[in-house]
Amino acid sequence: MDDTNRAPDLTDLRPHRPEHVEVEVPETTLDPALRARLRTCTVAIIGCGGLGSNVAEMLVRSGIGRLTLVDFDTVDERNLNRQFFFRDQIGAPKVVALAENLQRIRSDVRLDLVAERATHDNLLGIVRGACAIVEAVDDADVKAMILNTCLTELPDMPLVTASGLAGYGSTNAIVTERMAENLYVVGDLTSDVRDGHPLFASRVMAAAAAQAHAVVRVLLGYLEP
């Protein structure tokens, strides 16, 4: 075989990996008190699929101290086109696989894993103590249940939800709106996977990024999106 067609072996070129790496917005650009605030926050992410897995990654990189990850499902081959998982994680519980990936980014992030389906009965116990909740499930009924339960029982806890992220539509149509006092809605509000719209990584991740950023803004005290 012609050696010029082989991928180069980069093993020896990898730099030394220190034990502790600081992953967050640098002090030079974010006030230490605000960095500390993010470090002390817990964010509960309900659903660790296309939205939730990517929201989790971005919140970890942003310096959030602790995440509660909730998902009953396992990693499937069909998830890899948009979710923050890898081929060798197929079959693993999503919360376990996601925890592995997040700790590769930041080893000191604290993670609480809940490998269960979120229900009306267990939801409040799961999110208790969080600074903010991210609704990131795919089913519209479950989305409504999460919103109705949390907004009724925890009206003062910020909740970031997503609605309308499927299809080919422009990412410019994905907006963040403060629909009620502590409810932030991300999406175009209309594109529904039940109408046969595909889920593209680019559009799903645009929505996930908007959700993650809404969380960061709220935790930093900016209440308008």
Place this chain on the structure above:
Amino acid sequence: MKVDVVLFAHFSGFQPDGKGGRHARTFDLDEGTTIADVIAMLGLPDEPRVIFVNSRHAPEERVLVEGDRLAIFPPVAGG
């Protein structure tokens, strides 16, 4: 009594003027009208929905009062 009603996404097509859009319409309702009564009057489909009155979550059995702003949001699938 006057109550403003905002319908999001595809629910907006159920506004009585049939013009859609998410801007508020002012309804003239009888005293004692509940949110459920308004939903029935509009003919909203039986789909997942989240309801707010004056930017706070509200149950369908809530009785509306003069000056309330009722908003109804139907989350759609995908995540």
